[in-house]
Amino acid sequence: AQSVSQHNHHVILSEAASLELGCNYSYGGTVNLFWYVQYPGQHLQLLLKYFSGDPLVKGIKGFEAEFIKSKFSFNLRKPSVQWSDTAEYFCAVLYGGSQGNLIFGKGTKLSVKP
Amino acid sequence: EAGVAQSPRYKIIEKRQSVAFWCNPISGHATLYWYQQILGQGPKLLIQFQNNGVVDDSQLPKDRFSAERLKGVDSTLKIQPAKLEDSAVYLCASSLAPQGSYEQYFGPGTRLTVT
Numbered sequence: 141a142q143s144v145s146q147h148n149h150h151v152i153l154s155e156a157a158s159l160e161l162g163c164n165y166s167y168g169g170t171v172n173l174f175w176y177v178q179y180p181g182q183h184l185q186l187l188l189k190y191f192s193g194d195p196l197v198k199g200i201k202g203f204e205a206e207f208i209k210s211k212f213s214f215n216l217r218k219p220s221v222q223w224s225d226t227a228e229y230f231c232a233v234l235y236g237g238s239q240g241n242l243i244f245g246k247g248t249k250l251s252v253k254p
Numbered sequence: 255e256a257g258v259a260q261s262p263r264y265k266i267i268e269k270r271q272s273v274a275f276w277c278n279p280i281s282g283h284a285t286l287y288w289y290q291q292i293l294g295q296g297p298k299l300l301i302q303f304q305n306n307g308v309v310d311d312s313q314l315p316k317d318r319f320s321a322e323r324l325k326g327v328d329s330t331l332k333i334q335p336a337k338l339e340d341s342a343v344y345l346c347a348s349s350l351a352p353q354g355s356y357e358q359y360f361g362p363g364t365r366l367t368v369t
Contacts, residue, residue, distance in 0.1 A: 144296070172356055174357075176360075182362075183257075183345075183360050183361060183362040184297075184345070184360040185360070186359075189357060191356075230296050230297075232296070234356055237356075238351040238352040238356050239285075239302075239304065239309055239310075239351060239352055241299060241310065242287075242299065242358060244296030244297050244298070245296050246294065246295050246296050247294075247295070247296050
């Protein structure tokens with residue numbers, strides 16, 4: 141069955157610390173990869189996406205993610221977090237192209253201490 | 255551009271009652287999705303429409319859940335009768351798929367509490 145795993149349930153960091161959130165997915169042929177973020181009280185919004193090409197993708201607010209096909213991974217990184225990055229982060233994988241099934245991980249809650 | 259609109263934002267009902275949620279997607283988006291997000295989990299797809307046709311409803315509990323997208327724009331999701339385990343946030347999303355970007359845009363969700 142198609143599945144997406146996020147390794148950390150809750151991550152607590154101090155401002156200026158570096159961030160890496162892990163995401164692994166099960167094999168399913170061609171996939172499209174996403175990271176969504178949900179700030180407190182707000183709706184899910186796209187942080188970044190990978191469809192093809194350069195496996196290192198850059199998103200909004202200084203976030204980036206690297207697609208490593210051999211490891212079925214799509215980890216999210218940010219060199220220096222801010223208090224405003226406090227949110228829940230969801231990795232999602234689209235299996236089966238445009239009409240396929242978007243599978244979400246369980247999410248990682250990030251708390252940044254000022 | 256206006257985002258995905260959903261109403262109501264919150265709903266509290268007793269078990270065995272019925273409830274309906276409404277979604278208005280982004281203008282021009284052919285594909286509309288309903289997700290269920292239980293506390294502590296990621297969203298799970300319930301049903302996917304392309305225009306007014308169903309693409310995937312394999313995870314929709316059809317004995318109690320129903321959804322429609324008349325005229326290929328607005329959509330409603332209904333639960334009848336509700337159970338305690340239906341307490342969740344119900345998210346609506348839309349995308350330009352299959353013609354354009356696969357990116358899904360999410361609405362604010364409806365938080366349902368079943369008591």
